[in-house]
Amino acid sequence: MNILVTGGAGYIGSHTCVALLEAGHTVIVADNLCNSSAETLERVKQITGREITFYQIDVTDAAATNTIFANHSIDGVIHFAGLKAVGESVEKPLVYYYNNIVSTMVLAQACLKYGVPRFVFSSSATVYGENQVPFVEDMPLLPSTNPYGESKAMSERILTDIAKANPDWSVALLRYFNPVGAHESGLIGEAPAGIPNNLMPYITQVAKGKLDKLRVFGNDYPTVDGTGVRDYIHVLDLAEGHVTALAKLTAGVHIYNLGTGHGVSVLQLVQAFKEANGLDLPYEIAARRPGDIAECYADASKAERDWGWTAKRNLVAMCRDAWRFEKSVSRGRFL
Ligand code: NAD
Ligand code: UD1
Numbered sequence: 001m002n003i004l005v006t007g008g009a010g011y012i013g014s015h016t017c018v019a020l021l022e023a024g025h026t027v028i029v030a031d032n033l034c035n036s037s038a039e040t041l042e043r044v045k046q047i048t049g050r051e052i053t054f055y056q057i058d059v060t061d062a063a064a065t066n067t068i069f070a071n072h073s074i075d076g077v078i079h080f081a082g083l084k085a086v087g088e089s090v091e092k093p094l095v096y097y098y099n100n101i102v103s104t105m106v107l108a109q110a111c112l113k114y115g116v117p118r119f120v121f122s123s124s125a126t127v128y129g130e131n132q133v134p135f136v137e138d139m140p141l142l143p144s145t146n147p148y149g150e151s152k153a154m155s156e157r158i159l160t161d162i163a164k165a166n167p168d169w170s171v172a173l174l175r176y177f178n179p180v181g182a183h184e185s186g187l188i189g190e191a192p193a194g195i196p197n198n199l200m201p202y203i204t205q206v207a208k209g210k211l212d213k214l215r216v217f218g219n220d221y222p223t224v225d226g227t228g229v230r231d232y233i234h235v236l237d238l239a240e241g242h243v244t245a246l247a248k249l250t251a252g253v254h255i256y257n258l259g260t261g262h263g264v265s266v267l268q269l270v271q272a273f274k275e276a277n278g279l280d281l282p283y284e285i286a287a288r289r290p291g292d293i294a295e296c297y298a299d300a301s302k303a304e305r306d307w308g309w310t311a312k313r314n315l316v317a318m319c320r321d322a323w324r325f326e327k328s329v330s331r332g333r334f335l
Pocket of ligand 2: 200
């Protein structure tokens with residue numbers, strides 16, 4: 001199939017491009033490079049030995065986006081393009097709502113105009129809010145504490161309503177848990193700008209000596225050891241979930257968790273990282289981070305039942321691959 005991947009130069013998008021190309025699909029990327037680099041796409045080509053057509057455009061720009069649909073016979077869209085920094089979304093809500101929601105509407109409109117039957121949307125486990133774990137797809141969603149989370153919940157609702165009115169259209173709302181790790185080549189991975197917000201990139205930068213120690217945000221949660229529990233999933237497993245979604249998608253709206261179904265605490269992840277890589281990792285216990293929940297992990301059984309998809313790579317692989325990539329990042333950001 002010819003697949004349009006928005007945000008394809010980003011962290012999850014670039015790994016999904018690898019998985020799509022390896023599965024034999026043709027990939028067209030639309031990305032404005034606001035949080036990524038074109039070099040990443042060169043590396044995707046290097047890994048796969050395949051070509052990618054790249055448009056450096058903003059997908060909130062309807063005219064530029066429609067040009068892509070006019071130029072290519074697209075069979076499906078995977079919409080990764082979005083802004084994702086939770087704290088920043090509280091400071092700049094309009095920027096987040098505009099970018100994340102308008103891009104979704106522009107793409108949906110183009111799909112209907114050009115008769116593109118498949119739409120796969122990057123949603124997040126954050127839409128579950130403080131529901132009881134494990135999170136199941138049919139739970140009522142709870143309000144998010146930030147505009148980023150709300151932009152995902154609203155995009156889900158918009159796509160659901162459009163699909164109801166257009167019964168031939170197929171939409172997958174994929175709720176990601178916590179993607180970590182990198183391609184085993186060490187060529188692409190997650191290299192956030194500035195001080196990382198998320199745990200795994202923070203850990204790898206401490207291991208590298210760029211940061212002096214990890215601060216563990218709270219050890220008084222009602223969890224196995226008091227620290228926050230999350231469902232870490234290898235980014236390549238997540239990427240392969242998208243290839244499966246495209247293959248299995250039928251008409252209507254389908255919601256799937258993409259996680260492992262296993263919760264891992266901060267201290268368990270620190271221990272796994274140390275053991276997987278034979279490194280020490282200094283840390284201290286700090287105050288809870290505002291807005292954090294105690295536990296977030298998936299009931300991952302629906303994707304297995306319906307699609308035969310499960311995450312295959314374990315915590316050791318996630319830690320080794322994240323560290324291999326961190327060691328290889330020598331010149332700056334975004335690879
Ligand atoms: P990322 O920032 O690495 O990738 C997003 C890409 O989209 C970047 O390359 C950026 O340049 C591009 N982009 C942003 N706005 C754009 C626009 N208007 N037009 C064109 N390109 C634009 O982020 P990621 O971690 O790869 O996340 C991909 C998607 O998955 C996002 O929608 C994110 O909200 C969602 N998600 C991510 C996580 C996570 O932990 N990384 C978890 C749940 C959901
Ligand atoms: C964050 C986002 C969430 C998004 C998710 C996946 C926030 C508040 N939430 O959630 O919206 O869907 O990423 O991208 O940013 N931790 C530390 N020290 C650190 C960093 C993190 O102890 O330096 C802890 C956190 O308290 C948490 C766990 O590690 O318990 C994971 O944190 P993180 O990687 O930021 O992901 P989420 O909190 O799940």
